[in-house]
Amino acid sequence: MTAVQTDSTVAQAHAETSTLKRDPVLIALWIALVLVALIWVAPFVFIVFTSLKTPAAVTSTGAFMPPTELAYDNYSGAWSRGNFASSFFNSVIITVIKVPLGLALSAMAAYALAKIKLKVTKALLLVVVFGTMIPFQVMLAPLFTLVNSFGLIDTYPGVILPYIAFGVPYQVFILHGFFKAIPKELSEAALIDGATHFTIFRRIFLPVCLPVLAALLILDFVSTWNEFAMALVLLQDQHMWTLPLGLMSFQGQFSSNYGQLNAAIVMTVLPATIVYLMFQRYFVSGLTSGAVKG
Incomplete structure (x- = not known):
């Protein structure tokens, strides 16, 4: 046989x-x-x-x-001449706080919209979908006025909070479609056994949606790490600049030194490349799982 x-x-x-x-x-x-x-x-x-x-x-x-x-001295020269230590630290602080916090808020909001029955659920979902259609470029002027009124210009919260506000709608839209595809019998059986919605989300839905979260983490990390326009408006102090702003300043000052300029570009994109390579196996499967119709 x-x-x-x-x-x-x-x-x-x-x-x-x-x-x-x-x-x-x-x-x-x-x-x-x-x-x-x-x-x-x-x-x-x-x-x-x-x-x-x-x-x-x-x-x-x-x-x-x-x-x-x-x-190799191009890298050390660009790092010191461009003051990339400060820019790198600012980018790490903003990205490390914004990405996990935004994903956590998006996952909980998507679960609530998908599995908790309320009269305003569809209206809230429409508001979220509408949020994905607004280009943030048209909101830069009022966003600066709002952040300035709170005294958050040149601060980490002044950048992180707008980043979260503009990133959450897209993530909620993707995760909502994924949660709607999960059989409702799972959550209903857990509710009958006395589990709360937070327990159901943490023990049942969160482990299942890890591939989708990993794919969203890659997209969110890359977009946050490379974001330029909003940081340019909200971060006016050079000591608060992120890496894209530091690279812009370095390019303006040392554009003739092609070796150091390209070394600065490599150092800027390398962290995002490393994160993508770490989570690439979840990328396609995660987006495919989230792209379903509930």
């Missing part, structure tokens, strides 16, 4: 391999994907290579030629 199954498995594998070889559409798709990947990777390769070149090597060698002599 085992030999028959083994032969069948081998024959099926050979059939799938031959199908892959003969399918021109699949081959064309793979070629297109490789080309797109090269287009996306090429600028990053150029930035990394340039960040490791001396000023003389930048002008004498091609853009995509690897450096013959590694100039």
Whole structure:
């Protein structure tokens, strides 16, 4: 019996391999994907290579030629000349507080809208959906006036609270669709056993939605880490600048030093890249799970 199954498995594998070889559409798709990947990777390769070149090597060698002599001092020079220690610390504080807090509020709000029956549930959901349609650029002027009236300009709360306000609606919209797809019998049985809604959310729904939360964490981390316009308006003190603002200032002062400029770019995008690589296995599955219709 085992030999028959083994032969069948081998024959099926050979059939799938031959199908892959003969399918021109699949081959064309793979070629297109490789080309797109090269287009996306090429600028990053150029930035990394340039960040490791001396000023003389930048002008004498091609853009995509690897450096013959590694100039690691570009990174230390850019770090000290651009005062990136302060900018990096500010970005870490803002992102580490905003991302988990925003996800926690979004998850609890999505659970309440999906599983707690109220007369105003649909109206609240419409308000949340409407919040996802408002571009924050049109709100910068009134947002500055509001934050300034509270005396929160050039403070961490003055940036974190608007970030949360503009990030929560999208996250609630995604998580609401995921929670609606979970059978209601789970929560109803727990309620009959005497569990509270918070207990149901923490012990049943939260473990199930971890892949979705991981995908949202990646998106929220990258958007918060790279956010520029709102930080430019709300953070006017140079000592409170985040990394994108510090990079803008560095580019204006040392734009002719291509090695240090590209080193500064690498240091700015590296944390977001690391976070994505850590949670990438949850990214596709998480977004697919959340993109369901309740």
